Amino acid sequence: MAFIKDTIEKLKQTSPAQTEFYQAVEEVLESIEPIIEERPKYREQAIIERLVEPERQIMFRVPWVDDNGQVQVNKGYRIEFNSALGPYKGGLRFHPSVNAGIIKFLGFEQIFKNALTGLPIGGGKGGANFDPKGKSDGEIMRFCQSFMTELHRHIGPNTDVPAGDIGVGTREIGYLFGQYKRIVNQFDGVLTGKASLWGGSHVRTEATGYGAVYFAQCLLGDNDESMKDKRCLVSGSGNVAIYAMEKLYELGATPVSCSDSNGTIYHKNGIDLDLVKRIKEQNHGRLEEYLETHSGAEYTKRQDYPEDGHCVWRYEADLAFPCATQNELTEKDAQALLENGCRYIIEGANMPCTQSAVDLFIENNAHYAPGKAANAGGVATSQLEMAQNASMLKWSFDEVDDKLQRIMRNIYRDCKRAAEEFDHPSNLALGANIAGFRKVADAMLQQGVV
Ligand SMILES: NC(=O)C1=CN([C@@H]2O[C@H](COP(=O)(O)OP(=O)(O)OC[C@H]3O[C@@H](n4cnc5c(N)ncnc54)[C@H](O)[C@@H]3O)[C@@H](O)[C@H]2O)C=CC1
């Protein structure tokens, strides 16, 4: 469709050097082509042109003082992308690679993901090019306080509700919340992923990883298979990877790998999850330390990965869960997975597979679950946290987990139905984009030209 090409070309001119953002937009626009043709109103009302332009983008200076008394400066971002379905909602990423294009791709994906949850939340994302690695607790706190000193004027429980993402977990949310409360003098549900002791929801920590595995269960079930005895490759060793592995073990599967930005562990007998939690959650250490306890496991340093991909995808397994970061699974990795008999690819991370990897999975009829559907359990549980905060109630772990399971089943069903309706019954990427887009686009039509 010429219109899609034109849209991408225009974006390249008006928002230069935002490669990941173009990638995310192109992927969505190509799969919603049939529905744009079916409903001329979307074109007449410039829904696409409006969708690709954030409602608001905030960029700010984040000055802070390090442990040596040196003043440091980072760049902070919050992109309030689309509020057609509810207050902006989406995480904050603290990572040195963060720039406006990365935050925009994440915010754009978040719009459709949040729509798929069926809950009243719009799409947003934020972060900073701050590297938490090697920073002391005091430095992290001062950075978070400075970040919130600007951010607080743009957010609110009914306006924009940030949460965590890479580099932002319960500790950072605590420091951010403390500063917000101090400035606005209100204890409200302005952030999610809070500690359970003071307003956090049960299951939010586990939700993204658990949700991805619940989604995989739906997919396996539809193919008369179960998780039992399945071998699973997992990348990452952060929040999403850890709780995906926990749920895999609970369901009788065996995760055999995990990774961090320095290297990959492959442990044929199954990853020692307690040890990974100790290294990562408690000590904020490096995965290489795993070998001190398990000398039989394999460790591959990042510099020894194949040139055209990531060594984690070169092992044999039934399922693959990319749970680290964007574009971490290349076409060559996809080829290796398929050759090794892997038939299920479930994205725990946001856009971890390159577009050519996704195309290869789909061409080969592998079961590919896109991140915007499979990892939506995190943001869905964030919305459950907002609901609990607003009603001043606290639900039990099982109550939240039951709701999460139901939401993941509904997302799976909606993606599948949309894929069937548009004659690509096994293409869940197409199904997710159409099902998510339709909700946002219809809400935008109903709200007029804004
Ligand atoms: N935390 C959440 O609730 C949600 C997270 N996601 C996505 O899941 C992915 C992982 O996020 P979290 O687990 O929350 O972050 P995290 O900060 O807890 O962990 C990130 C993991 O990815 C690894 N990593 C980061 N950059 C890397 C790189 N360039 N190369 C190799 N490994 C790298 C880190 O070493 C770490 O193990 C991200 O794509 C994030 O956007 C998606 C939905 C919700």
Ligand SMILES: O=C(O)CCC(=O)C(=O)O
């Ligand atoms: O919990 C949230 O609000 C956002 C989670 C997130 O950043 C994501 O879904 O990518």
